[in-house]
Amino acid sequence: MAKKEKYALGVDLGGTYIKLGIVSASGRIKKKLSVDTKVNEGPAKIISQIKKGIKELLNKNKLNIQGIGIGSPGVVTVKKGIVENPPNFPGWGKVNLGRIIEKEFKMRVHVENDANAAAIGEMIFGAGRRIDSFIMITLGTGVGGGIILKRKLYRGEFGAAGEIGHITINHKGLKCNCGSYGCIETYAGNNYLISRVKEQLKQNRDSVLWNEADPDLSSLSPRVISEAVDAGDIFALSVVNDLGEYLGAAFASVSNLLDVSTFIIGGGVAGFGEPLFESIERTVKERVLTPLSPRVKVKAAKLKNDAGIKGASALVFYKS
Numbered sequence: 001m002a003k004k005e006k007y008a009l010g011v012d013l014g015g016t017y018i019k020l021g022i023v024s025a026s027g028r029i030k031k032k033l034s035v036d037t038k039v040n041e042g043p044a045k046i047i048s049q050i051k052k053g054i055k056e057l058l059n060k061n062k063l064n065i066q067g068i069g070i071g072s073p074g075v076v077t078v079k080k081g082i083v084e085n086p087p088n089f090p091g092w093g094k095v096n097l098g099r100i101i102e103k104e105f106k107m108r109v110h111v112e113n114d115a116n117a118a119a120i121g122e123m124i125f126g127a128g129r130r131i132d133s134f135i136m137i138t139l140g141t142g143v144g145g146g147i148i149l150k151r152k153l154y155r156g157e158f159g160a161a162g163e164i165g166h167i168t169i170n171h172k173g174l175k176c177n178c179g180s181y182g183c184i185e186t187y188a189g190n191n192y193l194i195s196r197v198k199e200q201l202k203q204n205r206d207s208v209l210w211n212e213a214d215p216d217l218s219s220l221s222p223r224v225i226s227e228a229v230d231a232g233d234i235f236a237l238s239v240v241n242d243l244g245e246y247l248g249a250a251f252a253s254v255s256n257l258l259d260v261s262t263f264i265i266g267g268g269v270a271g272f273g274e275p276l277f278e279s280i281e282r283t284v285k286e287r288v289l290t291p292l293s294p295r296v297k298v299k300a301a302k303l304k305n306d307a308g309i310k311g312a313s314a315l316v317f318y319k320s
Helices: 043-060 097-105 114-125 190-201 208-212 222-230 234-258 268-272 274-287 290-295 304-317
Strands: 007-013 017-024 029-036 065-072 075-077 082-084 109-113 134-139 143-149 152-154 262-266 297-300
Touching: 007 043, 007 114, 007 304, 017 043, 017 304, 029 043, 029 304, 043 065, 043 097, 065 097, 065 114, 065 304, 075 109, 082 097, 097 109, 109 114, 109 304, 114 134, 114 143, 114 152, 114 262, 114 304, 134 234, 134 268, 143 234, 190 208, 190 222, 190 234, 190 268, 208 222, 208 234, 222 234, 222 268, 234 268, 234 274, 262 274, 268 274, 274 290, 274 297
Parallel strands: 007 065, 065 109, 134 262, 262 297
Antiparallel strands: 007 017, 017 029, 075 082, 134 143, 143 152
16 A cells, blocks of 8 residues: 655744645645734734634645644744744734644644744755755845754754844844844845835935835835836845845854855845845855855745745654
C-alpha cells in the first residue's frame, strides 16, 4: 500500500490579511485562502478570523493533516505558543494563541514569529535551500527578520531574535509602533513609506505619481510606485533608492554583528525588485567591515506570497 502523503495547515498572520493553506511535506500547496485580519477590532476578532479560515480549509479537505503551524508577528514563546505585543496589533498584549487554536481544533499547534517561519520556509523550500547561513527579511506592513545559522533557526534567549525592523538607524527619528524611535520599520514599513512619499510628492509634482494619483493620494501603494519606477519616473526611483539605503544601513550592522553576508528579501514591498536589491547590496557593501564586503549577497525570496504559508506549515515538520 502506498504511503499516505502528510500535510500541514499553515497560517500566516499579517496586519492586513490572514493567509492560510494546506501544504504537503514536500512543499506543495493543496489549497489556500485568505481572510481579513480586522486588526483594529482587537485580539478576539483576529482569533475569530483565524478560526474561520482554518474551519473553511478543514471542511473542504479530508487529508492526512499532521498539525497546524502559525506564523505571527511579535515575540513568540515557542514552547507555550504565546504571542506577545505584535507591534501593529492594537490591544493585543500577551495571548496564548497556540492553546486557543489547539483547544478549538484538537490537533497539535506550532506557533512561531512570522519572519522566522518565512525563514524556515525559504530554508526548506526556497532560496535558502543550499545556503548554510542567511538572514531572511520580510518587507510588508512591518519589517521582520529571521536568522538561519548553520541550517538552524536562531531564536535567541527568549525567542525575540531577528527583530531587524526594530534596529535603530536614527535615535531621534519617528516613534515606532514598538515604542522606540527611529527603527528601520519607520522608514521601510509600508504605512510609513507611503506616508513619507505622500509628503515628498508635494515638492515633486512633475512625477507621474502626482499626476495619476487620486486627489487625496489614497491610491498610492508599493505596486503603484513600482509601476512608476518601470516607467522611468525619477522621483519614484529615488524613493526606492532611498529605501534601499535605509535597509542597507541596518543590514550592514546585522552583518557586522553576526558575520552573515547573505540576505533573502521577501514580502510585498520587496516587489520593487532589482532597483531595491541593488541599492541595498551597494549600501551594505559600502558599510560592512572590509573583509565582509565581497561576500555580501542580496537575493529575492523564491516563495514570494506563499512564504508565510509554507513557512508556517513547515513548523509542523521542522525539527529545531
